[in-house]
Amino acid sequence: MQPKENVFYRNLRKNYPVVDKAKGIYVWDNKGKKYIDGSGGAVVVSIGHSVPEIREAMIKQAEKASFIHSSHFTSDAVLECAELLCNLTPEKNLNKVYFLSGGSEAVESAIKLVRQYWREAGQPDKYKIISRWSSFHGNTTGALALGGHTSRRKHYLAIMQYTPHIEPPYCFRCAFNETPDNCSLQCADNLERAILHEGPDSVAAFIAEPVIGATAGAIIPIDGYWQRIRQICDKYDIKLIADEVMTGIGRCGKNFCMDHWNTVPDIIVLAKGLSSGYTPLGAVIAKEEIHQTIKRGSGLFVHGHTFGQNPLSAAVGAAVLKYINKKNLIERSRKMGTIFNKKLKDELSDIDIVGDVRGLGLFSGIEFVCDKNSNECFENDLKINSQVAKQAFSRGLISYPGGGGVDGMSGDHILLAPPLIITEKQIDELVSILKRSILAVQGSID
Ligand SMILES: Cc1ncc(COP(=O)(O)O)c(C=O)c1O
Numbered sequence: 001m002q003p004k005e006n007v008f009y010r011n012l013r014k015n016y017p018v019v020d021k022a023k024g025i026y027v028w029d030n031k032g033k034k035y036i037d038g039s040g041g042a043v044v045v046s047i048g049h050s051v052p053e054i055r056e057a058m059i060k061q062a063e064k065a066s067f068i069h070s071s072h073f074t075s076d077a078v079l080e081c082a083e084l085l086c087n088l089t090p091e092k093n094l095n096k097v098y099f100l101s102g103g104s105e106a107v108e109s110a111i112k113l114v115r116q117y118w119r120e121a122g123q124p125d126k127y128k129i130i131s132r133w134s135s136f137h138g139n140t141t142g143a144l145a146l147g148g149h150t151s152r153r154k155h156y157l158a159i160m161q162y163t164p165h166i167e168p169p170y171c172f173r174c175a176f177n178e179t180p181d182n183c184s185l186q187c188a189d190n191l192e193r194a195i196l197h198e199g200p201d202s203v204a205a206f207i208a209e210p211v212i213g214a215t216a217g218a219i220i221p222i223d224g225y226w227q228r229i230r231q232i233c234d235k236y237d238i239k240l241i242a243d244e245v246m247t248g249i250g251r252c253g254k255n256f257c258m259d260h261w262n263t264v265p266d267i268i269v270l271a272k273g274l275s276s277g278y279t280p281l282g283a284v285i286a287k288e289e290i291h292q293t294i295k296r297g298s299g300l301f302v303h304g305h306t307f308g309q310n311p312l313s314a315a316v317g318a319a320v321l322k323y324i325n326k327k328n329l330i331e332r333s334r335k336m337g338t339i340f341n342k343k344l345k346d347e348l349s350d351i352d353i354v355g356d357v358r359g360l361g362l363f364s365g366i367e368f369v370c371d372k373n374s375n376e377c378f379e380n381d382l383k384i385n386s387q388v389a390k391q392a393f394s395r396g397l398i399s400y401p402g403g404g405g406v407d408g409m410s411g412d413h414i415l416l417a418p419p420l421i422i423t424e425k426q427i428d429e430l431v432s433i434l435k436r437s438i439l440a441v442q443g444s445i446d
Helices: 052-064 076-086 103-120 141-146 150-159 186-198 225-235 257-261 288-296 311-326 329-348 384-394 424-445
Strands: 019-023 026-029 034-037 094-100 128-132 203-208 239-243 267-270 282-287 354-359 364-368 400-403 412-416
Touching (some): 076 282, 076 311, 094 311, 103 141, 103 239, 103 267, 141 150, 186 225, 203 225, 225 257, 329 364, 329 424, 384 400, 384 412
Parallel strands (some): 128 203
Antiparallel strands (some): 094 282, 267 282, 354 364, 364 412
């Protein structure tokens, strides 16, 4: 039987190579072709593939108990992973962890948590979650409604809740026609306007990615943005949810990406790099006050998933966090990120179809334009992002293409997020393949 026959793939027309093995920053298919995992899959692989310590932790936990239901037991693995996570948070009171099996589940859990919190805090009318255009929070319908990716949302609008959206802090294409030099943070003040329009008493939370990933290719807000957002949330008594599914646990060179701006959210959402992909794992870290309010109130978070608090995944999470700590990988992400982003800029910025090269830590985006003077983007039909990714893949480089940053539909970028263990020599190899791939695409459209 052909391996493809019984599997419902995401892209029904694509022929996927079959993976054979993966080690460090490399992946091999079953024909022996070697790839650099330049995006850690979908910004997942933080510590590198096939680390023996993680395999050992998995075996050890599997020999004890792979599954228990969270309504019956807790486990040492869950307790340990939660403690290790809370050691990383910027404030002691960000200290209650709810485990799930992925990013979308974690986002759904965070918004339900905040909704239940306000009901139990005596403000039952606070239910709206404000979010941003050109952002992504997952593909379940609640999370998709929060995202601002029009082409992903449009099929499902009829079955999604209305949620208010504001403009993103997209300096390369500022919605307010400002430049970083004369920026008055209108994109942040936009939140205040939205709150006033909606009615502050009806707004429960604001959710956003500290650096926007999948939809727009590593959009880094200007300094002061997050501080202003925090002030606005405080002014109107609105919870701030940082969706750190892509950016958290060292990806951007700090424990959490929000640490770059000394901004403390009320809730942090995590997944991807938390388990480095060894098993599915997501988490919501909530402030003590949120936990206490529900504990004093009904005493029950009316929510749950069968694979929440899974001991095997928690053991992996704990082992990954210990490995990151032992190998100093967050510091390394900061250091190698500086080298990586400089190299990307030096090598790629002059290419005609490259409009912007940006990055923080080992989280980088390259945005493509058809006109460097006006920054006009390519027509969607050309699928420049996929073309670049395809060229790179054929040369042995895995990248993560995306689009829709400009208006939810158009705009092309690729994301790069190599494992945090990448060396300088491997960075040279990666950027060299990428450059050749972009030039090949440029050559094909000239
Ligand atoms: C910021 C962000 N939040 C949530 C998600 C959803 O995570 P998952 O695909 O694990 O459901 C993603 C996935 O890319 C993401 O980038």
